[in-house]
Amino acid sequence: MLNLDQYSCLGAALRDALDRWSNEVCLIEADRDREKTRLTYSDFKDVALPLARALEDAGFNSGDRAAIIMTNQSKWLISAYAVFYRGGVLVPLDYKLTASEHLQLLAHCKAKFLIVEYYLWRTLTQSPEFKNNKVKKVLVTEAPLRADLAGAYRWEEFRRKGEPGFVPREREDVACIVYSSGTGGRPKGCVLTHENYLEQCKALIAWYPFWPGVRYLSILPTNHAIDFMVGFIGPFVCGACVVHLRTLRPEFVRDAFVRYKITYVSLVPMILKNLERGLRAKFDELPAGKRFLMHRMIALNKSLTRKHPRVGLSRKILSTVHQGFGGELRAMFTGGAFVEPSTLQFFYDVGIPVANGYGLTEAGTSLTLNDLNPFRADTVGKPLPGVELRVLNPNADGVGEVAVRGKTVMSHYLDDPELTAQTIVDGWLVTGDLGRFDGNGHLQLVGRKKNMIVTAGGKNIYPEDIETAFEGLSVKECCIFAANYLWPAKTLGRETLVLLLRLEQNQELTEALKEDIIARNRRLPDFKRVGGYLLYGKDFPRTASMKIKRTLLAEEVRKSLGRAAVVEL
């Protein structure tokens, strides 16, 4: 791998990687069972530099912001490299947001350029808010031949001959602005520096190294902090290969493991659970004798890997299971959302360790990770090298709010000094998550102090962001809470949102009102929907400027109502 201490910016590290491993394959892109693209590092450079030159000629300069809204594919990484090459700031946006949300964030980050897939661009241009779009140049990928691009350029044709000028950046310069939330209210744009990424990358690959020949299957969205690091920067600075799959259909994901002999993959808990279900069903379908033998082999593997994984041995003992994953899988990564320990244990017992970690966008990719020495299903691992963690004001059980300090912590929230000051206190970033350290230095998360949930699909949902969906509801007032915030739970699983309703005096909750709530809820993406509603009998406490005093309201609700009062929607 490259010695990242020698680099001041991502662009320079990537530039050297392209030269150092020029003949190695860096990218494979497949759509279902059809391979669409296969690029060596040299090919990658040949595609990216003419784009960087075209950006330069179009006036894209050091510090300019370019947003990307794309699904996982080769053009995502090629575009990102071209932006870094020109010293730009990348703004990776979640492609699953609505057009209105995309436009809001594009305006907030003041993006000069936008690189977007055609189907998403079409949706953006059809949005009523599009008239306020201020992005100067738009590059659209994969547009049909005669499509009306509404003034945008075709990505495939946006090329110029000639060597582009490389623009170096300093370590403290901004590399990316990543939105952790705020699509419906106060945008939280995490400003991350080149140093944040270089240090995070160094720490991660110290524990989970990549090398030429390693293949990483990129399923999590690349705009997500985890995939950006382990599905782009990490593999590239080590000469490894990233495999993109244009579909998340379970059958094609399973095929991709085998077809491309995947070494590493990152998964959200939902997909991990799906894989577990599939494997368990296969075990159950075995004839009684073979099923007995399989369980004996699993028990044997478990006893032989008690202290640490022995990948080679596990592949021999449980060869059919490993062949189902291509026979080369070394580990799967997960984090960002609660994973059932039984799922982690299941995979470890069959010889496929899942490295469970914990991180937040505000602090790069990962703060803790399981080092598998030994494997622990009940924790989110130990702090990565260079990450300082502490538990603030621990109670008698050692539980308190987790705070972090280190070179991976973001610089600030974009254009929000007040929120930055609340979040980074005396150099420590307070996470809003509750945890404790065990005797072996492993972090155990036990709940949240902040009013938000993380779905099994790895999405952070902040109640304030979805309240706009219920604006104008014919009640006196309403707001949304995370159920575990109202009634603290000693778990991070099964998180849900609750709509708190204050009806007018003598108003009843009619069927029509209920239907309106259901209809509004359904207009939200499935992962953002509220799970139930709660009737509250008092006016909401408010500030002088009429903002809801959420902490006080939560305390009042907690005192008067229990979880059982929630009516499921």
Next chain:
Amino acid sequence: MPNFDQTLNEILNLAAAHFKVPREKLAPDDDFFKTLGIDSLQTLDLLTRLEHHFRIELPDYELQGVSDFRTLADRIQARL
């Protein structure tokens, strides 16, 4: 080529059979995540069944934001 109502009906029949839910419990405007009790991955699984049945190919993004059978039928009908 089936008309829209036939397509919708076939989708409801297939969903009921695939997820073992009584057909009469499914209605065109139902939120299939809720009615079938499935997550987004299982929805993709259903989509694969529908593709095989109708002999079409639907990119994943066509399902983005779709959560009721009627809209799903609309997307499928457009590709028949």
